[in-house]
Amino acid sequence: MTRILIAEDDLEIAYLERDYLEMQGYQVDVLHDGGLVESQLQKEDYQLLILDVMLPNKTGYDICRDVRDQVDFPILMVTSKQETMDVVRGLGLGADDYISKPFDPMELVARVKAHLSRYQRFHKPVNKEELTVGNLTIYLENWKVEKDGKEIKLPNREFELLVYLAKHPNRVFSKEHLFEAIWGYDYVGDSATVTVHVNRLRDKLGADLIETVWGAGYRLTV
Known part of the structure; x- marks a missing residue:
């Protein structure tokens, strides 16, 4: 059974999320303290984390930053803030x-x-x-990336973006094209999301991996 962890300090919202997800057949655990999330992730095998931003003892931002390289399953952030920079920060x-x-x-x-x-x-x-790709090996079978023989953990979207670019080397794609190809029309966001993920790939895999073609988009040069 698919297992989901919810970290939310608003009890009404937390139990509403839990009830709706359990009606869909998911097994759901709920925490109200941000300081307990990381230890809970180590105890159980989860497939998705729903993470409120404003949690007591440790914020959702801090939790996401600390666990992102340890887990490859999806992380969904929930917040009452709607400013663009909060969204960009969470995605970043x-x-x-x-x-x-x-x-x-x-x-x-x-x-x-x-x-x-x-x-x-x-x-x-x-x-x-x-x-x-150069010193990178991408294993499509088990969603694994190695750089110089050392594994580099990538979350869902970063891996999908890397694979898409690697399958079309030396080809320039606009941010809008990449956004539609990886995130899809139904995703709530915009093409600025692509820039955030490209920068994360550069940080992890090398600044020269993905080239910015000014006024056109990005390309992975081989």
């Missing part, structure tokens, strides 16, 4: 999606289903194909 720390309060519980369920579907699809062995 590795969150896969962002939803603002108040929200329709069925929208949350739809987001959860979409992210779990992507996660499970990428973790299901379909072939043994590998992509090699």
Whole structure:
């Protein structure tokens, strides 16, 4: 059974999220203290984390930053803040999606289903194909990336973006094209999300991996 962890200090919202997700057949655990999230993630095998930004003892931002390189499953951040910089900050720390309060519980369920579907699809062995880009080896079968033989953990969207660019080397794609290809039309956001994820890939895999073609977009040069 798919297991989800919710970290939310508003009891009414937390239990509403839990009830709707349990009605869809998911097993859900709830925490109200940000300081307990990391230890809980080590105790159980989760497939998705719903993370409120404003938690006691440790904020959602700090939790996302600290656990993102340890887990590869989707992280959805929930907050009452709606400013653009809050969204960019959450995505920059590795969150896969962002939803603002108040929200329709069925929208949350739809987001959860979409992210779990992507996660499970990428973790299901379909072939043994590998992509090699310079000193990088991308293993499509088990969603693994190695740089100079050392594994580099990438969350969902970063891996999908890297694979898409690696499958089309030396080709320039606009931010809008990449956003539609990786995030899809139904994602609540804009093409600025692409820039955030490109920068994260550069930080992890090398600043010269993805080239910015001014006025046109990005390309992975081989």
